[in-house]
Amino acid sequence: MTQRFPIPRYPTGWFQVCWSDELKVKEAKPLQAFGRDLVMFRTESGEARVLDAYCPHMGAHLGHGGVVEGESVKCPFHAWQFDGTGKCTDLPYANKIPAKAEIKAWHVHEHSGLVLVWHDIDDRPPLWHTPEFPELTSDDWSEPVRRTWRFRSHNQEMGENVVDIAHFKYLHGMLQVPPAVAEGREHIFHMETPTYMKSGHGDTEGTLVTNSYGFGVTTNHFEGFVGTLCVGNVIAVDDDFVEVRFTFAVKKMGGADVTRGIGKAFVAEISRQLEQDIPVWENKIYLEKPIFCDGDGPFTKYRRWGKQFFPDWYRKRALEAWRSEREARPEFRPTEK
Ligand code: FES
Ligand SMILES: [Fe+2]
Structure with missing residues (x-):
C-alpha cells in the first residue's frame, strides 16, 4: 500500500453509505467502506443494519446471497443467522451455538433519508450524532x-x-x-x-x-x-x-x-x-x-480542528509511513546546494 497522504485514511465520524430507499425491507447487499467488506441489510421491522461481511463459520460473504429473516440475516452457505448486533441467533443443525459465533456490528443512524454508519479506528461507540435535516423531508x-x-x-x-x-x-x-x-x-x-x-x-x-x-x-x-x-x-x-x-x-x-x-x-x-x-x-x-x-x-484552524478525528497513534503511523515513502523518491529529496 502506498501512503499518499501524511494523514490517516479513515477518520472517526458518521459516513453515508446509501440513501434510505436504496435499502429495501428484507434486502441484504454488499457494502465496501473504510477499506472493509461489509454487509448491509434491512430487517422486517425496517431497521437498517450493517455488519462485517464474512460469516465467522466458514467465511461466506453475507451480502452475496444472504437472506433477511425477521431481524437477522441468514448466511447462504449453512444458514447460520446473525442479528443487527452481530450475535448468532439461529444455527439450525446444532444443539449449541458456539460462543464465538459473532460478527462485528457497526453503528447505524438513519434519518432525513440517509443511512449513516459510524467509523472509529479504535472501535469507540459514537461520540456524537449529526443533526437531522428536516428540509430533506419537508413539504x-x-x-x-x-x-x-x-x-x-x-x-x-x-x-x-x-x-x-x-x-x-x-x-x-x-x-x-x-x-x-x-x-x-x-x-x-x-x-x-x-x-x-x-x-x-x-x-x-x-x-x-x-x-x-x-x-x-x-x-x-x-x-x-x-x-x-x-x-x-x-x-x-x-x-x-x-x-x-x-x-x-x-x-x-x-x-x-x-x-x-x-x-x-x-x-x-x-x-x-x-x-x-x-x-x-x-x-x-x-x-x-x-x-x-x-x-x-x-x-x-481547520487542520487543528481536524486532528480530533484521528487518534494520535494513527496519525503518527501515517506520518511516519508517508515520510519514509517520500524519502525514497528523488523528487522529494532536499536539493543539495
Ligand atoms: S459460512 Fe456462513 S453458515 Fe457456514
Ligand atoms: Fe472547490
Missing part, C-alpha cells in the same frame, strides 16, 4: 435531487475545500469571495460567507452557512432571496477512492416551475464546482506544511 422544500461521484481523494483534502476561499475565484471562476467567519466547535466546523448564488434568475446575494460534522457530513445552506440546502457526504471506500453523495433541496417559492428552475441551476452550479475540483484532487499531493499566505482561508 415546504422541493423533492431532494441526488448526485454521486467516485474518485481518488481523501476526506480531509476535500473538507479543506470549504476553507479554501481563494480557489473559489481562481478555480471556480467566482467574481470574489469575501472573507469568511470560521470556527471549530467540538466536532462541528462552522463557517459563514456572505456571497452570491447563481439562481437561474440571475445572481442573488445571501449568506452561505457551512457546517461540517466531522469529515463525513457537510451541509451548505444558502439563505437570501432563495433558500437552498446541499447535504454533502464523503466516505473513504478503500485506500484510494472516496464516494461522494450530494442531496440537494430548494425552498419552494413562486410556483413549481420557478422552484424547479432554481433547483436545476443550483445542482448544476455545485456539480460544476465539484467536477472542477476532482482533477485537482486526483492529481495533487497533500503537503504536510504548505506555504500559506495572508490571503488564504483558515486552513490552520
Whole structure:
C-alpha cells in the first residue's frame, strides 16, 4: 500500500453509505467502506443494519446471497443467522451455538433519508450524532435531487475545500469571495460567507452557512432571496477512492416551475464546482506544511480542528509511513546546494 497522504485514511465520524430507499425491507447487499467488506441489510421491522461481511463459520460473504429473516440475516452457505448486533441467533443443525459465533456490528443512524454508519479506528461507540435535516423531508422544500461521484481523494483534502476561499475565484471562476467567519466547535466546523448564488434568475446575494460534522457530513445552506440546502457526504471506500453523495433541496417559492428552475441551476452550479475540483484532487499531493499566505482561508484552524478525528497513534503511523515513502523518491529529496 502506498501512503499518499501524511494523514490517516479513515477518520472517526458518521459516513453515508446509501440513501434510505436504496435499502429495501428484507434486502441484504454488499457494502465496501473504510477499506472493509461489509454487509448491509434491512430487517422486517425496517431497521437498517450493517455488519462485517464474512460469516465467522466458514467465511461466506453475507451480502452475496444472504437472506433477511425477521431481524437477522441468514448466511447462504449453512444458514447460520446473525442479528443487527452481530450475535448468532439461529444455527439450525446444532444443539449449541458456539460462543464465538459473532460478527462485528457497526453503528447505524438513519434519518432525513440517509443511512449513516459510524467509523472509529479504535472501535469507540459514537461520540456524537449529526443533526437531522428536516428540509430533506419537508413539504415546504422541493423533492431532494441526488448526485454521486467516485474518485481518488481523501476526506480531509476535500473538507479543506470549504476553507479554501481563494480557489473559489481562481478555480471556480467566482467574481470574489469575501472573507469568511470560521470556527471549530467540538466536532462541528462552522463557517459563514456572505456571497452570491447563481439562481437561474440571475445572481442573488445571501449568506452561505457551512457546517461540517466531522469529515463525513457537510451541509451548505444558502439563505437570501432563495433558500437552498446541499447535504454533502464523503466516505473513504478503500485506500484510494472516496464516494461522494450530494442531496440537494430548494425552498419552494413562486410556483413549481420557478422552484424547479432554481433547483436545476443550483445542482448544476455545485456539480460544476465539484467536477472542477476532482482533477485537482486526483492529481495533487497533500503537503504536510504548505506555504500559506495572508490571503488564504483558515486552513490552520481547520487542520487543528481536524486532528480530533484521528487518534494520535494513527496519525503518527501515517506520518511516519508517508515520510519514509517520500524519502525514497528523488523528487522529494532536499536539493543539495
Ligand atoms: S459460512 Fe456462513 S453458515 Fe457456514
Ligand atoms: Fe472547490
